[in-house]
Amino acid sequence: MDIVMKEKKRSKTLKEHEVYHADRIHRNCIRVGRNESYAHAKKKFDICWEFLQLEQAFITEPKIRSKGRRYDILNLDTGDIVEIESDKSVKKKDADIIIYLEDD
Numbered sequence: 001m002d003i004v005m006k007e008k009k010r011s012k013t014l015k016e017h018e019v020y021h022a023d024r025i026h027r028n029c030i031r032v033g034r035n036e037s038y039a040h041a042k043k044k045f046d047i048c049w050e051f052l053q054l055e056q057a058f059i060t061e062p063k064i065r066s067k068g069r070r071y072d073i074l075n076l077d078t079g080d081i082v083e084i085e086s087d088k089s090v091k092k093k094d095a096d097i098i099i100y101l102e103d104d
Contacts, residue, residue, distance in 0.1 A: 059076065
């Protein structure tokens, strides 16, 4: 897929998920909050590193209007929303959310 087609797909993903503008400008940046555990931040880094190796763009901590909340990662090439949870906090979520455990 050429660069123009990739950018069109990424723009489409941003529009479909209604990502706020302030979050859109942080493409391929790994944002970590001080309230996140080290295991959580490391897992986020590992997933984003994998996306970079696959030449896939992502946004961390995007606020998605259509879902009404923030998520850990949005893959702009696949449209996948990724959440990272500790095994204690995993509960039923939206079917279209990919959940990784911090310990994996």
